[in-house]
Amino acid sequence: MITLTPLLTAQPAGDSSGPIWNWEFAVEIFPEILTAFIQVTLLVTVVGTIIAAILGLVIAILIRVLPTPLALIVRWAANFIRMTPIVVQLLVLYYGFTWMDPLLIGFIVFGIHYATYMSEVYRAGIESVPKGQWEATKALSMSAGRTWRRVVIPQALRSTIPSLGNYAISMFKDTPFLFVISVAEMVRVAQTIGAQTFRYTEAITIAGLIFLAASYPTALLINRLEKRLAYAN
Amino acid sequence: MPTPTDPETPVIEFVDVEKRFGDNIVLKDLNFSVRRGERVTLIGPSGSGKTTILRLVMTLEELTGGYIFVDGEPLTHREKDGKRVPVSAKEQKQLRTRIGMVFQQFNLFPNMTVLENIIEAPIHVLGQSKSEATAKAHSLLEQVGLPDKANEHPMSLSGGQQQRVAIARALAMDPEILLLDEVTSALDPEVVGDVLNILRTVADTTNVTMLIVTHEMSFARDVSHKVMMFDGGRVVEEGAPEKIFSDPTHERTKQFLSAVLRDA
């Protein structure tokens, strides 16, 4: 396996010849950065979000249904994962499970890390289901599984969608942390281009603008959805 | 206290006032004036625009048409070469310091003690010395019957006590005009009388001009010189309280009064 040297090349000191921004060069490197964006950054975000959305719900339900001591353990385990750096978590798996593909490590770490955030969103959603709904299922002798599946989760889920979306955006903007386990995501590709050509400005800026172009409209969309849901309630 | 050159100048004058929220017209072609020392009560069903009038005078709402004059000076806009132009922030502030307001929800500052609530604006807005403002605050607290509450936190007081502090806070600014916006609506019935009595005393002992929105008809009858009945953003009827309450001419006024007096 590749041994990572995380320390970067030195800052460009002497290379101030030429303009700070070169359009021709920017156009030339754009496809490579965009490819990395689609093939890695988006992929990790999508897979990570799916894992987090499912696992988060499982955690939220476990905390609710497990007996108190076990629920407490799950809760503090989630707190532990949520309050420690993704970067360190990535490195732990990277060096601990050397047979694992770094991209797979990315899926796992981002999925689990954000699951702990999303579980809090689900918890709030579950708590917002009126007590009368639980009582009604009891009055109808519904099984626990059926109560969750048909009554609680559908009601709890609605209000959680905007928050889950916001966490997906957060995850998206955290994906460059994959840099430290040498996954060729967008920012790493941009940095590599910079290191090879001694022109960092264009590559880094393009990466930043792609992030902005992808996250800002999505955030606006989620914001609108949030308002509409609040209005509908 | 600044006095206008012409003693006949109304303290408050509305000229062709229009207020709309989006497409919703709340007030239209409203003209009326209030003389110095006059106490005017606005009555009418909710949504008739009474509170909006108070909020326009306090510049809490933006005036969408027409003019409001305070002491003969334009409060928000003036006419210049046939156009409506906004007055400067400085001019507006100069007029606004002559106006005080007591709110339905008291709006005391929770991060300050009762005394600090009262002296904050006199010191920092009017430039009074701390000792001067404090002495005045204590005498006002005495006046509203809360001499021992100066160092309490507003949130530890009852609603009636909070409203009395709010009255003291407004009076500490020595306003020429006092706006009372449903000041008893948020209070428990048994303390309404205390608050109204304090306001009656203020009315009796000072020459402050009052613009009052209230559902307390007996209070309106006692303190006001003039009652204006509003409906649908217009003045339906106005006159002395004795006339309006005992012998209203307009059908709308009769309906309204019979409804509120039955409730009371």
Add this chain to the structure above:
Amino acid sequence: MDWLDQQQQYFETLQNFGPRLWDGFVLTVQLTLVGAALAFVIAVILGLMAGSPNLWLRGPARVIIEFFRGTSLLVQLFWVYYVLPLFGLTLESSFTVGVIALGVNYGAYGAEAVRASLTSVSSGQWEATVALSMSWPHKIRRIIFPQAWALMIPSLANLLVHLLKGSAVVYIVGLNDFNFELDQLRRVTDAWFAYAFIGLIAYFLFALVLTQGMRLLEIRAKHRLGQGPTIREILSPAPKMPIASAHPGSTPSLFGGKTPGGQG
């Protein structure tokens, strides 16, 4: 005995490494606190601008906030590291590079929290400041911000933990922080679990200290607004009277009930 020998060897290495790890940890603490201080200053300035009614303040603030929220922390770190020198601004220490990147990134998120909490202060409070003719800086400093402060602390606490976690990436521009020293330990011992045990637990404990510190700040801020008990009452092992009955409405407990919200 091979296994035991190996363990002993690990332990010795760890012991020799102790001072370095500690230095790294101290650097991480410094990076977090100084970065948070810068982020807070940026958040307050941008948040006040974004919450101001003036479009010339609000517009630029919105652009800056969305820009730094929308691009990623690592991108900003590289900008400061690689691109700023081209504009003649070479930062000698990677500590400064890290502080600036963390400060602008989390400052932009914090600005949203500041702005949102300013608008969450009840409209009655804003209106009372208008009725008392307070100037904008005066009302913000004395009335609105002290109340918004209590509202923004939970969001700021979340951001502080995010900032601590984000600080772990700064080692890639050559800062010998805690994460860097952990990596050094892995290299010499091949003991990757140093990350898992020492690293994660130390980060976790520091994060706990930070959140509990913020919790105390929140309790104090709320108490100053007349809500909830004092810190002393909460920390006292045997309260003289049940806190719940002494302070109806809210009974924050120091541990538990944490709800980390989103930063997005």
